[in-house]
Amino acid sequence: MIPTLATKRNEHNNRAAYLPFGAKRDGPLRHQHILSVKQFTPRDLDAVIAVADEMRIIVERIGAFDLLHGKVLAVLFYEPSTRTSASFIAAMQRLGGGFIPINEVRYSSVAKGESLPDTIRTLEGYADVIALRHPETGAAALAAQYARKPIINAGDGIGEHPTQALLDLFTLIKERGALDGATVTMLGDLKYGRTVHSLARALALYNVKLNYVSPDILRMPRELVAELNARGIQQTETSALQDVLGATDVLYVTRVQKERFANLEEYEAVKDAYVITPETLTHAKADMALMHPLPRVGEISPAVDCDPRAAYFRQVEYGMYVRMALLAMVLGKA
Numbered sequence: 001m002i003p004t005l006a007t008k009r010n011e012h013n014n015r016a017a018y019l020p021f022g023a024k025r026d027g028p029l030r031h032q033h034i035l036s037v038k039q040f041t042p043r044d045l046d047a048v049i050a051v052a053d054e055m056r057i058i059v060e061r062i063g064a065f066d067l068l069h070g071k072v073l074a075v076l077f078y079e080p081s082t083r084t085s086a087s088f089i090a091a092m093q094r095l096g097g098g099f100i101p102i103n104e105v106r107y108s109s110v111a112k113g114e115s116l117p118d119t120i121r122t123l124e125g126y127a128d129v130i131a132l133r134h135p136e137t138g139a140a141a142l143a144a145q146y147a148r149k150p151i152i153n154a155g156d157g158i159g160e161h162p163t164q165a166l167l168d169l170f171t172l173i174k175e176r177g178a179l180d181g182a183t184v185t186m187l188g189d190l191k192y193g194r195t196v197h198s199l200a201r202a203l204a205l206y207n208v209k210l211n212y213v214s215p216d217i218l219r220m221p222r223e224l225v226a227e228l229n230a231r232g233i234q235q236t237e238t239s240a241l242q243d244v245l246g247a248t249d250v251l252y253v254t255r256v257q258k259e260r261f262a263n264l265e266e267y268e269a270v271k272d273a274y275v276i277t278p279e280t281l282t283h284a285k286a287d288m289a290l291m292h293p294l295p296r297v298g299e300i301s302p303a304v305d306c307d308p309r310a311a312y313f314r315q316v317e318y319g320m321y322v323r324m325a326l327l328a329m330v331l332g333k334a
């Protein structure tokens with residue numbers, strides 16, 4: 001059983017944050033926690049993208065270098081992960097650093113009931129930066145209140161996944177050359193999908209048009225739509241992909257998040273609402289980019305993988321460069 005934040009928060013509410021959020025802002029993201037896309041300025045995004053591209057070139061040329069030699073990353077994951085955890089670890093290794101993986105929380109003291117703040121305060125005794133994934137929204141922000149070392153939110157429940165949004169932006173730029181003027185269509189589980197919550201906020205810093213396609217019960221959260229409306233972002237909602245597919249430059253498909261449903265019958269009713277097939281792509285632009293944060297469980301047919309528009313495995317690789325950039329930046333080495 002993972003201790004809940006609600007129970008643990010009270011036990012620790014007298015502890016002051018050691019490193020205030022956003023402190024020492026003497027370089028983009030330097031010594032900062034990465035908690036939400038809301039914290040990023042356009043300058044931060046430009047910097048991450050530029051540094052990630054440098055990382056890509058270095059990895060392609062020499063594979064690894066010692067920028068973070070002597071630094072250690074703790075990877076504390078209370079939820080399953082393949083790409084996020086592996087890419088953080090690969091990123092740290094390619095930068096010459098070490099890592100402590102804690103993803104089997106049932107074998108750690110978390111299984112004994114240790115609170116998140118205590119776990120964080122323990123790990124930061126060993127590590128210089130902590131990547132945290134947790135099922136509860138706000139977990140990374142809570143951890144940051146107790147941490148002296150940078151916390152990187154690697155997904156907090158249905159809240160946000162800011163490092164995924166950064167790698168999505170990087171992929172968009174790599175696939176299309178530029179973001180401004182793009183029409184981005186997000187498809188699938190927009191209610192529980194933290195990746196689209198972060199990506200929509202990140203895209204709102206550019207001149208883009210957003211389409212949301214979902215079953216009625218999985219629409220984008222109202223507060224997020226209102227937030228982006230207030231920022232003047234053009235947003236359209238529909239349940240029919242064909243309404244918007246022809247005008248779409250980037251189709252961002254998401255998995256229906258089974259683990260977030262209280263009622264499995266509701267999940268069964270919507271799980272196959274959309275399946276992208278080669279036939280679907282005959283109605284799409286020839287240069288559209290098809291993205292997915294992965295894992296996919298049926299919403300994109302494998303028959304689509306050989307279509308040049310299928311960008312999701314390139315997206316996976318870009319994630320490592322972006323996480324290399326982020327580690328270097330928060331540790332003040334970029």
Ligand code: ASP
Pocket residue numbers: 155161194195254255293294295
């Ligand atoms: N891997 C992504 C996440 O952790 C997307 C997903 O699980 O569907 O949010």
